[in-house]
Amino acid sequence: MITLHDIAYVRSGTADAATAVGFAVDVVGMELLGHEDGVWYLRADQRHHCLAFEEGEAGVLASGFSLADAEALADAENQLTAAGVTVVRGTPKQARSRRVEDFLAFDDPFGNRIELVTGQVQLARPPHFGRPAGITEFGHLCLDAPDVREAYRFWSTLFNIKVSDWIGELACLMRFDPVHHKLAVFRGSEPGLCHINFQVDSLDDVMRNWRFLQERGVEIEMGPGRHPQSTAIFVYFKGPEGLTYEYSYGVRRIEEPDWVPRVFDPSEPDAIDMWRGPTQRPSTQAQLHRALGA
Ligand SMILES: O=C(O)c1cccc(O)c1O
Ligand SMILES: [Fe+2]
Numbered sequence: 001m002i003t004l005h006d007i008a009y010v011r012s013g014t015a016d017a018a019t020a021v022g023f024a025v026d027v028v029g030m031e032l033l034g035h036e037d038g039v040w041y042l043r044a045d046q047r048h049h050c051l052a053f054e055e056g057e058a059g060v061l062a063s064g065f066s067l068a069d070a071e072a073l074a075d076a077e078n079q080l081t082a083a084g085v086t087v088v089r090g091t092p093k094q095a096r097s098r099r100v101e102d103f104l105a106f107d108d109p110f111g112n113r114i115e116l117v118t119g120q121v122q123l124a125r126p127p128h129f130g131r132p133a134g135i136t137e138f139g140h141l142c143l144d145a146p147d148v149r150e151a152y153r154f155w156s157t158l159f160n161i162k163v164s165d166w167i168g169e170l171a172c173l174m175r176f177d178p179v180h181h182k183l184a185v186f187r188g189s190e191p192g193l194c195h196i197n198f199q200v201d202s203l204d205d206v207m208r209n210w211r212f213l214q215e216r217g218v219e220i221e222m223g224p225g226r227h228p229q230s231t232a233i234f235v236y237f238k239g240p241e242g243l244t245y246e247y248s249y250g251v252r253r254i255e256e257p258d259w260v261p262r263v264f265d266p267s268e269p270d271a272i273d274m275w276r277g278p279t280q281r282p283s284t285q286a287q288l289h290r291a292l293g294a
Contacts, residue, residue, distance in 0.1 A: 001079075001158070001159065001160055002067070002072075002075070002076040002079055002080070002116070002158055002159045002160070003067065003068065003072060003159070003160045003176075004065045004066070004067065004116075004159055004160060004161070004176045005065075005066045005067055005068055006065070006066045006177070006182070007050075007063075007064070007065055007066075007138060007140065007141055007182050007183070008047065008050070008064035008065055008066045008100070008115075008117050008120050009047065009049055009050050009051065009052055009063075009064040009098070009120070009138075010050065010051050010052075010060065010062075010063050010064070010141055010193060010196050011052045011054060011060070011061040011062040011063075011064065011098070011115075012051065012052070012053055012054070012058075012059065012060050012061055012193070012241075012243060013053075013054050013055075013056040013057045013058055013059050013060075013061050014053040014054070014055065014056070014058055014240075014241060015056070015057060015058045015241065016058075016240065016241070017035075017040055017053055017055055019240045020040075020053050020239070020240045020241060020243070021035075021040045021042070021053055023239045023240050024042045024051060024053075024130070024239070025042070025130035025131075026130055026131065027130075027131075027212075027213070027216060027218060027239070028042075028130070028133065028135075028198070028239070028245055029129050029130050029131040029132065029133030029134075029135055030042040030043060030044050030051065030127070030129065030130055030135070031043040031044075031127040031128045031129055031130060032130070033048065033049055033123075036097070037097060038054060038055035038056075039052050039053070039054045039055070039097055040052065040053040041099070043123070043127045044127060044135050044137060044138050044198055045127065045135070045136065045137040045138055046122045046123060046124075047120060047121075047122060047123075047138065048099040048120065048121035048122065048123055049099065050138035050196075051138075051196065052098070058241035058242070059192070059241070060112075060113075060192055060193035061113060062105065062113040062114065062115045063112065063113070063114055063115070063141050063143065063193070064098065064100075064103070064114075064115040064116075064117050064120075065114065065115070065116055065117070066100075066116075066117050066118065066120050067116050067117065067118050068118070069118055070101070070102060070118055072118070073102055073103075073104060073116060073118050076104065076116050077089070077104055079158065080104075080106055080158065083157075083158060085106045085107075085158075086106060086107070087104050087105070087106050088104065088105045088106070089102075089103075089104050089105075090102065090103040090104060090105060090115070095117075098115070098117060098120075099120065099121040100117040100118060100119050100120045100121070101117075101118045101119025102117070102118050102119065103115050103116060103117040103118070104116050108143070108145070108151065108154055108155075108191070109145075109147075109150055109151070109154050110144075110145040110146060110147070110150075110151070110191040111191040112143050112144075112145065112191040112192070131212075133198075133200060133205065133209050133212075133247065134200040134201040134202060134204075134205030134208070134209070135198045135199070135200055135201075135247075136198075136199045136200060136201050137198070137199050138196075138197075138198060138199075139179075139182070139197035139198055139199040139246075139248060139251065140179075140181055140182045140183065140184060140197040140251075141182070141183060141184075141193065141195075141196055141197070142183075142184040142185070142186055142193070142194035142195045142196075142197070143183070143184070143185050143186070143191070143192070143193060143194060144185070144186055144187070144188030144189075144190060144191055144192040144193070144194050145185050145186075145187065145188065145191060146187065146188065146189060146190075147187075148166075148169055148170065148171060148172045148185050148186070148187050149169065149172075151172060151185040152172045152174065152185070155174060155183065155185075156174070159176065160176045161174045161175070161176050161183065162174065162175055162176070162259075162261075163261045164180050164181050164229070164230075164254055164259070164261060165180075165181075165229040165261050165262050165263075165264065166261055166262070166263045166264065167229070167263075167264045167266050167271055167272065168263065168264065168265055168266040168267075168271075169187065169266075170186065170187050170266040170271075171184060171185065171186045171187065171266075172184065172185050173229055173230070175254060178253040178254055178255055179251060179253055179254075180229065180230040180232075180251050180252045180253065180254055181229075181230065181251075193243070193244075194244065195236060195244040195245065195246045196243070196244070196245055196246070197245075197246040197247075197248055198245065198246070198247055198248075199247075199248060199249065199251065200247045200248070200249050201249070202249060203233055203249050203250070205247070205249060206224055206233050206234065206235055206247055206248070206249050207224060209235060209247050210223070210224050210235045213235070213237050218237050218238065219237060219238040220235060220236070220237050220238075221236035221237055221238055221244055222234075222235070222236045222272070222273065223235035223236055223273065225272070225273030225274075225275050225276065226273060226274050226275050227248070227272060227273070227274070228264060228270060228271070228272075228273075228274040229262075229264065230248075230250075230251040230252050231250055231251075231252050232248035232249060232250045232251040232252070233248060233249050233250055234246055234247065234248040234249075235247050235248075
């Protein structure tokens with residue numbers, strides 16, 4: 001089993017770097033750490049970057065996950081190869097472009113490019129944020145895949161990944177540490193990046209950001225709302241070239257060794273946002289009957 005240590009970055013192509021980078025700094029609030037050889041590095045926490053824009057065609061290029069060390073990377077290569085997954089080792093130049101010591105790349109069963117990295121550069125000084133959005137860290141990444149169950153099978157058989165919750169066949173929220181999820185897969189017709197999440201410091205930050213986004217005329221995709229799964233309060237918004245960002249606050253941790261994944265019904269209005277549901281959910285059959293006047 002391959003042990004993922006953390007999420008590392010999302011690497012995305014952009015046909016208009018000035019607009020994509022400008023949005024990430026001026027609207028999302030990230031720090032532009034610099035750019036080199038057509039790659040712009042955006043910082044949100046101690047990672048050198050968690051979002052890299054690479055000049056070229058718009059669209060996600062890769063999602064990076066960090067492993068412990070070189071031995072773990074070599075072992076991962078062997079395990080992936082043994083599982084019939086085609087693995088490509090990164091070159092030193094490509095590793096430098098990612099500010100990692102070494103990495104390998106492969107595609108998930110749907111064509112989402114995944115990179116396993118070691119030695120991602122970490123910076124001691126706090127980020128110089130583009131604006132005070134209250135960002136505390138790169139929280140999670142969400143991929144698209146046509147078959148969420150198959151995606152779960154892939155990740156849970158090869159990696160230290162557990163499912164925290166399902167939203168029917170629509171989504172699978174997965175963890176490899178106590179955070180409720182750092183990897184999610186949502187059903188989509190094509191592989192791709194569903195969204196990138198940033199945790200913020202308070203509920204007030206979510207709401208202040210929502211106001212700021214509205215005043216800037218940024219398209220709010222959903223929220224403010226509250227996810228019944230992680231109980232995080234969230235707002236999703238659209239960036240250039242279809243990149244969806246999410247701020248959220250209060251993601252729960254799962255410390256229980258006997259956690260049983262729940263299955264939320266995607267046809268329910270409150271499946272993703274519990275503030276869209278009834279004000280009071282009857283908690284027992286008797287209450288349900290009374291509520292229904294049975
Ligand atoms: O945080 C969550 O629970 C969550 C649930 C559904 C979809 C998401 O993007 C989430 O972050
Ligand atoms: Fe999310």
